[in-house]
Amino acid sequence: MNTHPLAPLGALDIASQIENGVISAADALSLGEKVANAREAELNVYTPRMVPESRGTGHLAGIAIGVKDIFDTADAPTCYGSPIYESYRPRGDAALVSMARSAGATIVGKTVTTEFAWFHPGKTRNPHNMDRTPGGSSSGSAAGVAAGYFAAGIGSQTGGSRIRPASVCGASGYKPSFRLFPTVGMKHFAWSLDTPGFFAATAADNAFVASELSGRALHVSQSDETPPRFGLFESQIDDAMSKDMRAALAHAAKRAQAWGAPVRKVEEPEAIKLAHAAHAPISDFEACHALAFERMNHADLLSDKLRDYLREAELVTPDIYDDARRTANRARKASGLLFENCDVLLVPSSTGAAPKGLEFTGDSVFNRLWTLLGMPCVNVAGLADEDGLPLGIQIVAPFGQDAKALQAAHWLETRLTR
Amino acid sequence: MNTHPLAPLGALDIASQIENGVISAADALSLGEKVANAREAELNVYTPRMVPESRGTGHLAGIAIGVKDIFDTADAPTCYGSPIYESYRPRGDAALVSMARSAGATIVGKTVTTEFAWFHPGKTRNPHNMDRTPGGSSSGSAAGVAAGYFAAGIGSQTGGSRIRPASVCGASGYKPSFRLFPTVGMKHFAWSLDTPGFFAATAADNAFVASELSGRALHVSQSDETPPRFGLFESQIDDAMSKDMRAALAHAAKRAQAWGAPVRKVEEPEAIKLAHAAHAPISDFEACHALAFERMNHADLLSDKLRDYLREAELVTPDIYDDARRTANRARKASGLLFENCDVLLVPSSTGAAPKGLEFTGDSVFNRLWTLLGMPCVNVAGLADEDGLPLGIQIVAPFGQDAKALQAAHWLETRLTR
Numbered sequence: 001m002n003t004h005p006l007a008p009l010g011a012l013d014i015a016s017q018i019e020n021g022v023i024s025a026a027d028a029l030s031l032g033e034k035v036a037n038a039r040e041a042e043l044n045v046y047t048p049r050m051v052p053e054s055r056g057t058g059h060l061a062g063i064a065i066g067v068k069d070i071f072d073t074a075d076a077p078t079c080y081g082s083p084i085y086e087s088y089r090p091r092g093d094a095a096l097v098s099m100a101r102s103a104g105a106t107i108v109g110k111t112v113t114t115e116f117a118w119f120h121p122g123k124t125r126n127p128h129n130m131d132r133t134p135g136g137s138s139s140g141s142a143a144g145v146a147a148g149y150f151a152a153g154i155g156s157q158t159g160g161s162r163i164r165p166a167s168v169c170g171a172s173g174y175k176p177s178f179r180l181f182p183t184v185g186m187k188h189f190a191w192s193l194d195t196p197g198f199f200a201a202t203a204a205d206n207a208f209v210a211s212e213l214s215g216r217a218l219h220v221s222q223s224d225e226t227p228p229r230f231g232l233f234e235s236q237i238d239d240a241m242s243k244d245m246r247a248a249l250a251h252a253a254k255r256a257q258a259w260g261a262p263v264r265k266v267e268e269p270e271a272i273k274l275a276h277a278a279h280a281p282i283s284d285f286e287a288c289h290a291l292a293f294e295r296m297n298h299a300d301l302l303s304d305k306l307r308d309y310l311r312e313a314e315l316v317t318p319d320i321y322d323d324a325r326r327t328a329n330r331a332r333k334a335s336g337l338l339f340e341n342c343d344v345l346l347v348p349s350s351t352g353a354a355p356k357g358l359e360f361t362g363d364s365v366f367n368r369l370w371t372l373l374g375m376p377c378v379n380v381a382g383l384a385d386e387d388g389l390p391l392g393i394q395i396v397a398p399f400g401q402d403a404k405a406l407q408a409a410h411w412l413e414t415r416l417t418r
Numbered sequence: 419m420n421t422h423p424l425a426p427l428g429a430l431d432i433a434s435q436i437e438n439g440v441i442s443a444a445d446a447l448s449l450g451e452k453v454a455n456a457r458e459a460e461l462n463v464y465t466p467r468m469v470p471e472s473r474g475t476g477h478l479a480g481i482a483i484g485v486k487d488i489f490d491t492a493d494a495p496t497c498y499g500s501p502i503y504e505s506y507r508p509r510g511d512a513a514l515v516s517m518a519r520s521a522g523a524t525i526v527g528k529t530v531t532t533e534f535a536w537f538h539p540g541k542t543r544n545p546h547n548m549d550r551t552p553g554g555s556s557s558g559s560a561a562g563v564a565a566g567y568f569a570a571g572i573g574s575q576t577g578g579s580r581i582r583p584a585s586v587c588g589a590s591g592y593k594p595s596f597r598l599f600p601t602v603g604m605k606h607f608a609w610s611l612d613t614p615g616f617f618a619a620t621a622a623d624n625a626f627v628a629s630e631l632s633g634r635a636l637h638v639s640q641s642d643e644t645p646p647r648f649g650l651f652e653s654q655i656d657d658a659m660s661k662d663m664r665a666a667l668a669h670a671a672k673r674a675q676a677w678g679a680p681v682r683k684v685e686e687p688e689a690i691k692l693a694h695a696a697h698a699p700i701s702d703f704e705a706c707h708a709l710a711f712e713r714m715n716h717a718d719l720l721s722d723k724l725r726d727y728l729r730e731a732e733l734v735t736p737d738i739y740d741d742a743r744r745t746a747n748r749a750r751k752a753s754g755l756l757f758e759n760c761d762v763l764l765v766p767s768s769t770g771a772a773p774k775g776l777e778f779t780g781d782s783v784f785n786r787l788w789t790l791l792g793m794p795c796v797n798v799a800g801l802a803d804e805d806g807l808p809l810g811i812q813i814v815a816p817f818g819q820d821a822k823a824l825q826a827a828h829w830l831e832t833r834l835t836r
Contacts (some may be wrong), residue, residue, distance in 0.1 A: 042493060055441070074711070074715070084509075085509055088509045090508075091502075091503055091506045091713075092502075093710075093711040093715075095707045095708055095710050097711075098707075098710035098711045098714055099710060101714065102710065102714060162799065179609075179610070182606075182704070182707045182708065183609070184606045184609060184707065184708045185711070188600075188602045189452070191597075191602060192602060205626065214736065215735070216736045216738055217736075273770075286600070287598045288515045289517065290513055290516060290600065290602045291518075291798040292510075292511075292513050292516035293510040293511040293513070293515075293516045293603070294510065294518055294522065295512075296511075296519065296520060297492075317633070318633055318634045318635075320630065378591070401642070
């Protein structure tokens with residue numbers, strides 16, 4: 001199996017160098033700035049770039065963060081990937097942005113999102129192949145971390161908007177449990193699904209950034225070598241995997257076993273099987289309401305793709321929506337069955353490597369179920385397909401067990417490429 | 419028991435007069451406009467008033483709506499009751515505002531809210547006594563409906579911000595099940611609790627407005643005379659009731675029985691008892707995050723009361739917060755026990771009539787538990803204390819059974835004052 005180098009700027013490494021006086025916070029910020037200077041003309045990560053000022057206090061001092069442009073910032077335009085919000089300047093910062101700043105991090109730019117974090121693509125390219133999509137919707141945050149612009153990226157996921165771009169860009173991506181991080185000041189697409197989260201070089205870096213930002217004990221233990229018990233989830237959707245992804249998943253399972261981790265097959269419980277179909281009606285119904293203003297007042301400025309989608313989505317009645325919510329709730333209650341013989345699940349992060357072109361950001365089939373169930377997911381980077389393009393493996397843990405997801409991802413990540 | 423007249427502008431009545439050609443939509447809008455012209459100088463309902471334009475299509479054509487100023491509007495300043503947002507103009511409308519406009523309603527003004535929908539009061543007075551508070555935080559929407567400015571008001575409740583002002587202003591107030599109506603475009607205080615909802619003259623009017631706005635089958639049946647089975651909830655907090663409120667509750671129970679409704683005592687299950695204490699840590703923890711930007715950047719423009727509160731609230735750790743969320747979840751699961759022998763609960767809407775002065779908007783002790791549990795509540799107006807000030811009785815139904823809550827409130831309301 002081919003391997004792929006992890007993203008260059010490790011947040012933990014930078015923080016430790018600053019703490020030990022090896023570099024200053026300003027030096028740390030300039031590392032990524034140089035990369036951005038060299039590559040931004042081709043990559044289109046930012047919209048717009050900002051002038052970094054080192055804030056200098058807190059554990060995240062010297063850590064540069066790119067923020068997906070669906071989170072409000074008072075000091076930079078916030079456009080949600082739509083011309084409707086061209087040069088819009090909110091009065092306040094999103095809660096997550098304030099939390100990052102409060103922890104000492106420096107917001108170095110707003111990053112490209114697809115239109116309202118849905119499927120109509122932005123202009124960002126995949127840093128590992130200019131002719132391929134970086135995935136969506138958190139395109140800029142994923143590409144920026146993968147290319148080494150900034151140590152961490154803030155993104156969001158409603159379908160597969162963070163784990164998928166992490167997979168195809170070769171970054172670690174962390175989708176926290178639903179509502180663990182606030183969506184206040186974030187443009188909603190579907191409020192029962194929209195989940196903010198992070199990109200970083202490694203699982204340990206993601207855990208570090210998320211911990212410092214939230215005050216939660218999510219840190220990865222470097223000394224804990226206990227192998228997690230992995231579940232190889234067998235689902236009705238597995239046919240959507242590419243040949244390369246199938247090989248990567250088998251490789252990951254084999255490596256895990258070789259390092260002493262039990263890997264057992266996990267069947268899909270009936271309530272979970274039924275839940276796959278519940279994501280679409282929930283997303284459709286809520287999107288119609290979340291974008292009601294834009295549809296009523298600026299329909300001409302929506303992409304054809306989104307306008308057509310919303311016209312179809314409007315057919316979802318409250319009854320269909322309520323049914324889907326009940327189906328999702330039953331699946332959440334049944335999700336304990338997945339973990340009877342394992343700690344975490346091992347599943348694909350995407351159908352395969354980055355699709356060709358920039359028009360199609362990829363299929364979220366391997367992400368939607370976990371978003372719907374609100375379970376924490378981490379993309380483990382480090383593998384590559386025959387062409388050397390990144391392929392990610394996804395760790396899924398029970399709801400609320402984010403530390404377990406991050407620790408297991410760290411365990412696998414550090415062994416996949418040894 | 420003294421009675422109190424219901425609010426003057428009935429939305430159903432107006433809609434029917436328009437449908438039958440008795441009045442035009444423009445005439446209907448001018449009804450409330452005249453009242454506002456006469457009383458606004460003393461009542462201070464609006465911030466700011468808007469020039470009504472009849473939109474003219476949809477079932478809510480001719481229905482004037484006042485919108486609490488924590489919901490975004492693109493065509494009027496949105497200040498969240500705080501000088502930090504002075505003359506702020508969001509780019510879009512909140513989802514609920516778009517839904518109202520889409521149904522043909524006319525937004526006639528933004529209404530006074532307490533600071534960020536918390537306890538620091540606005541300038542609105544109680545329409546039934548100028549020296550008393552209209553309650554908070556949805557002060558302007560409650561007072562405006564009670565005074566006859568508009569047929570419906572949009573408000574929100576995090577503790578007791580809608581049912582309490584409805585009670586002391588003498589309006590029907592409807593707090594829907596949690597997340598039945600979208601919070602998109604609303605300034606959050608505590609996202610696990612913030613619940614948008616409505617004021618109107620009667621329960622049937624509230625049901626009409628909420629149905630037309632959402633496309634949900636919430637309409638009250640005028641022909642259904644079936645008496646609901648009432649539960650008289652006996653709680654540890656009952657000592658907080660004033661003498662008058664105790665009399666009003668007893669009177670309501672007696673009237674219900676006289677009209678053939680069974681009224682049975684309902685004891686407080688252990689899991690529910692414990693949940694009372696869970697509201698504060700959840701509200702405290704989330705408020706610190708939801709207002710992180712304001713605290714970091716504009717602490718000098720927060721009221722002393724709110725600044726001191728947030729300083730205390732910051733002591734709530736993620737562990738305390740997570741514990742409170744688990745306590746709340748256990749109570750939600752146990753809430754079925756409340757309805758084993760009744761359809762809806764009968765509880766006070768507030769501790770008593772409107773407190774004197776404008777400084778203290780009142781105690782939300784009889785509202786917080788139901789907000790936390792996400793259960794639908796309706797304030798039934800029509801009774802008054804010895805001084806003729808309104809006193810409201812609250813109907814509480816199981817989660818998701820909003821139609822049942824509204825129907826039971828309608829049943830009681832039409833019989834309380836006959």
